[in-house]
Amino acid sequence: MDVSDLRGLGDVLLDGEIEPEQVRSALCSLLSLPAGEVAVVENYEDLAAHAPEAKVACLVSRLSGGDFPTLLSVFEGVTADMPRIATAARFCRLLRCRCLVDDGSNNPYTFLLVDPAERCRRVGVDVGRWDRDEYVIDRMEPLP
Numbered sequence: 001m002d003v004s005d006l007r008g009l010g011d012v013l014l015d016g017e018i019e020p021e022q023v024r025s026a027l028c029s030l031l032s033l034p035a036g037e038v039a040v041v042e043n044y045e046d047l048a049a050h051a052p053e054a055k056v057a058c059l060v061s062r063l064s065g066g067d068f069p070t071l072l073s074v075f076e077g078v079t080a081d082m083p084r085i086a087t088a089a090r091f092c093r094l095l096r097c098r099c100l101v102d103d104g105s106n107n108p109y110t111f112l113l114v115d116p117a118e119r120c121r122r123v124g125v126d127v128g129r130w131d132r133d134e135y136v137i138d139r140m141e142p143l144p
Helices: 020-031 042-052 084-095
Strands: 012-016 039-040 056-062 070-075 099-102 110-114 120-125 137-141
Touching: 020 039, 020 056, 039 042, 039 099, 039 120, 042 084, 042 137, 084 099, 084 110
Parallel strands: 039 056
Antiparallel strands: 012 070, 012 099, 056 070, 099 110, 110 120, 120 137
16 A cells, blocks of 8 residues: 555554644644544543544553653544644644654555655664564565
């Protein structure tokens, strides 16, 4: 699959510790939605309580270490048909960070590294650290 065909955000790993309110503000701007239609929470209980009335729900998880310490699980819906790389790059501009997103492959250890300038590279992460929920880039791979 060509990476330009990928759609939706899904899980997004950020290279900084981003606060939930920053995530909400960025999602509101990215999707042109008012704050009341975007649920950004830090646990599943709050997700169950707030997601039903929201158009977009996002779970923020803090990871134990690595280069990408913030995991966002953006539950598909509004973002499902949006081009993944362009959407991730705009999200990065709003949050002033870089991110890792799903590269569409069957390999759980490879991702797309996206920056605010919409540059994109396929990267591999350290398998041993991945097993500990730490995302550390250990190799760059060319895009086909």
